[in-house]
Amino acid sequence: MERKTTLKELAKILNVSISTVSKALNDSSEINPDTKARVKEVALANNYVPNELAQSLKGKKTKTLGVIIPEVLSQFFAKSLHGIETMASSLGYKIIICISNESVQKETESLNILVNTNVDGIIMSLARETQATESYDHFKKVFDYGIPIVLFDRVSDTLVCDKITVNDREITHKAAMELHNSGCKNIIYLSTIYDTSVDKQRQIGYTSAMKELRSKPEILHIKDYTYFEENLLKVLKKSNVDGIVAADELSAISAMKTALNHGYRIPEDLSVIGFTNGVLGENFIPSLTTVEQYAEEQGRTAVELIIGRIQKTIAAEPVHRIIKTSILHRNSTRQSLALQK
Amino acid sequence: MERKTTLKELAKILNVSISTVSKALNDSSEINPDTKARVKEVALANNYVPNELAQSLKGKKTKTLGVIIPEVLSQFFAKSLHGIETMASSLGYKIIICISNESVQKETESLNILVNTNVDGIIMSLARETQATESYDHFKKVFDYGIPIVLFDRVSDTLVCDKITVNDREITHKAAMELHNSGCKNIIYLSTIYDTSVDKQRQIGYTSAMKELRSKPEILHIKDYTYFEENLLKVLKKSNVDGIVAADELSAISAMKTALNHGYRIPEDLSVIGFTNGVLGENFIPSLTTVEQYAEEQGRTAVELIIGRIQKTIAAEPVHRIIKTSILHRNSTRQSLALQK
DNA sequence: CTGAAAGCGCTTACAG
DNA sequence: CTGAAAGCGCTTACAG
Incomplete structure (x- = not known):
């Protein structure tokens, strides 16, 4: 039952300040190359891994994507999920998955959880009930907080955001x-x-x-x-x-x-x-x-879009990507x- | 692009200290009922939701479960995932999903991510390659840090932990x-x-x-x-x-x-x-x-087990639950x- | 180039 | 019953 090594512990071992350790590990140009090397060596020897919670608390980015799909037992959504997972993990993002079961209520809960959990962005396909009843109030918070969202497959004109559909x-x-x-x-x-x-x-x-x-x-x-x-x-x-x-x-x-x-x-x-x-x-x-x-491709594209949005590498106006089917x-x-x- | 309300802001509005606000919201017996009521009212009015990152950083619990499955396109794993998601969300846990694609390397990466992300526990089914080559070194960190793990379907005697299989x-x-x-x-x-x-x-x-x-x-x-x-x-x-x-x-x-x-x-x-x-x-x-x-039941049982383990409500020795099939x-x-x- | 200090948003022992 | 202070583990402006 070890505990994880912290910057404080490394600083103590190295006899330097916490700031120096932090900067060294982040390859700051402020730090002397020799110091950097020493710090990195000791960090490695002690299996140091930064505590992501602390980093996120400061930096406001969690490198986490929320995904909400209506169900996972249909091949279409299972395949999209597979595409999402593959692309996300290759780009260093984790995904929290929620299944709405076609219900507005579960979708609302999921959205709340994702917002509270500080995901960087949300990828989703709307629940049938949401589309049937045109209930979109539960999206208010997501938009208020400016959390990027991309809709795929089941989309809505009411929601102004990036979208992926097929022809x-x-x-x-x-x-x-x-x-x-x-x-x-x-x-x-x-x-x-x-x-x-x-x-x-x-x-x-x-x-x-x-x-x-x-x-x-x-x-x-x-x-x-x-x-x-x-x-x-x-x-x-x-x-x-x-x-x-x-x-x-x-x-x-x-x-x-x-x-x-x-x-x-x-x-x-x-x-x-x-x-x-x-x-x-x-x-x-x-x-x-x-x-x-091309369900997997839809999933991969959704990840690219949302990350582009998070990192602000794409133009401000919403994108609607239409995938050509055959x-x-x-x-x-x-x-x-x-x-x- | 609002920002989320913080305790500090509530404290300012209410003209009380941050500690008081925190305790009131957590229903501490130390706080005067009237104060509690006032605090809660203002919190509600300001859409206050605690920042989970900060809470986790203090409390060491993230209410997040890691799930690693070999694939999601087979009905068995899709169904287990569905069972896991349903039970987890009903018990207030989020799940981070990783797909190992039957590969030891992806499994290793996934395990590292889950450890670094401070999940409270891990539910998984082993990758084929892991079982074929009997590679279990990548589990060391999980056990070192004492992160509870439950294996379902594809299990191993080498790993001492809770397990779920069928007869x-x-x-x-x-x-x-x-x-x-x-x-x-x-x-x-x-x-x-x-x-x-x-x-x-x-x-x-x-x-x-x-x-x-x-x-x-x-x-x-x-x-x-x-x-x-x-x-x-x-x-x-x-x-x-x-x-x-x-x-x-x-x-x-x-x-x-x-x-x-x-x-x-x-x-x-x-x-x-x-x-x-x-x-x-x-x-x-x-x-x-x-x-x-009973794939969904396996998933639900896995969640119950892991949460029992996290909350230490089950006996110390590893449990092997065998589900009777028909x-x-x-x-x-x-x-x-x-x-x- | 290095370090002390403030701060992210919380919780909680301790004082009053 | 309320609040000041320390601390979770980081990052980063600022001083030196």
């Missing part, structure tokens, strides 16, 4: 068009991530494609997986659906499962395009054609008719 | 016996999590079952998913395999995928039992019969023959 509208439009070009006549939009900003954007992209194709858009939101099969089947039959654009990975897989269990062949009778490149879609049979969202073609869709010839 | 041997034994009882003749053990303590335990359980059945054990370790299909098929054919006990979720699913792609029917021709109750196994067709490891029967296995009658 949701275009890619969803493209996904719907691809289904059409591969021969699908009745394409629906399926989502279980209702009430989120990304869901809205993807809906818009889908709807605009339907408009272009002069087809009636059909949007199916399923809020509870308990009734997933039942709800989906009803629509599949009623509208003779042969194409699905699903707003997330799990709903895409669940749709395929339901369809296969009821005699549909995929992609012949029903084609599906989902979102997120995760193990689920990769390993399902048939494997899922999906929108690669469609990863696998086996849940057919080739486009044009290509088949 | 790996028994349950793997049981899994193999169940396959046998359902009619499987040639049961192999498949694993991609080679070199880990859990893999070893599960192997032992499997081997003991084979011994009991007077069958020759066959253990297949695949270290690289690139050659998964090739390696597995060779063994499936050579040994006429009709049962697989897989040490983790992904290898179980990959095995089913390979088998299905090569004409095997599951569970008729080949039965599979995996580990971890995750979305992958739940959604695959057929759904995976698997060992429920087999979740789904569609990748047949009923036992006994039950079929």
